[in-house]
Amino acid sequence: MGLLRRAVQRGELILREKPLFLVPNKVHTSPGALLLSKLSTLSPRQRQQYYNLSYVHMPTNLEEGSPEYNEALALAIFQTNSIAADSNSGIFPRTARLNHGCSKAFNTIYTWRENEGALVLHALRQVKKGEELLTVYFDTKKPRDERRHYLKTMYGFECDCSVCSLPDELSRASDDRLVRISQLKSQFGTWANGEITGQTAVSLAREIWRLLDEEGYWSERGQLAADAAWVAASHSDGQATRQWAEVAQEWFGYELGKDSAQTQEMRKIVAQPMSHSVWGTRGGERVGGPGIALY
Structure with missing residues (x-):
């Protein structure tokens, strides 16, 4: 993922990706231990995909290779890269490598399809050959300082997308x-x-x-x-x-x-x-259509 080798059109399917694994959003055991258990079921190649992902908020006072370190590392990677999938969260290695853009800077959007057990990524607008694919990590309808603070806190970087870099x-x-x-x-x-x-x-x-x-x-x-x-x-x-x-x-x-x-x-x-399932559930009223150029 990253720079496009060809142009894509608005609405085009760019990627359909199955998760390495899913974890319930509510767990009643040690999150780190649960993740290690999930990782143990993966192939060596899949585990490598997981451990190649970036992460932040890793404790620095743990001995590398210790059980505590291994759990903390698995958890740090998951917290940095997991994507919501209805009542679960999952790891999608290719999608996780997409960088973030705020407001009009991001040009793709991903959605989880429960019936397919897959994440799909579509182009929000035409994306030119050589342009970087960007997605959005959170609701960016906030002032620049708030966006940058959140991204620095949660993901460890200061956003310099085209919107955050405006004069x-x-x-x-x-x-x-x-x-x-x-x-x-x-x-x-x-x-x-x-x-x-x-x-x-x-x-x-x-x-x-x-x-x-x-x-x-x-x-x-x-x-x-x-x-x-x-x-x-x-x-x-x-x-x-x-x-x-x-x-x-x-x-x-x-x-x-x-x-x-x-x-x-x-x-x-x-x-x-x-x-429509709600037809006529309120009093009759002419509310009006779009009435503006929507395309």
Whole structure:
């Protein structure tokens, strides 16, 4: 992984990877001992893949080769490189070697498919030959100082991606957009408790989309459109439900794959808006469709 040998198109599947092993997110035994047990079941080549991964937060007061050292090393590697897989976390050696980029800097997104037992990696946008593949390690819709502090603390490096390297004035403008997106998403979420109308919620979705465009942030759009379709269906706005579902289908196809369950579900909603599981569960309201250039 790293630099591309050829160009890839937005939505293209770059990688499908099975885990070396999975570990439950909640364990009731020594994590280090559990990891050593998992490692003992791997082939020599697979164990080498594991121990070749980078790590941070390794205690310095342990004797190399001691049982305590071996457990601590296994745990440090896992904590640095593990990826969530529903109720588990796993080690995916190729994906783990992808570097991080904030906001518009990252150009790939990975998702776990439980039914396949695999992680899939898709291109969020067109990536040119020779360009580095970057993913995202956490939610980067935060100011630069907060992002850098988190990455330094958790992964041991100071981010110098294209967004974190912006001149101060441009960085502040980017930070303002990212913080505003998070704030608007929180406001959008209050619709679930009946605090805002469906029309207001959809208006917020449009504003979030506009800011995502302005920032060049390509991720999370499928879910945003699907959430807007949910609001529209709840209020029995068939036209808006179909329009938002069309957008969700398109962007889920880029982010998760055209064969993903989410894309297929949106395809059904486009064909029959009234088949949405929440159709008519709120009072009737014309909430409105996307109404902006979404492609």
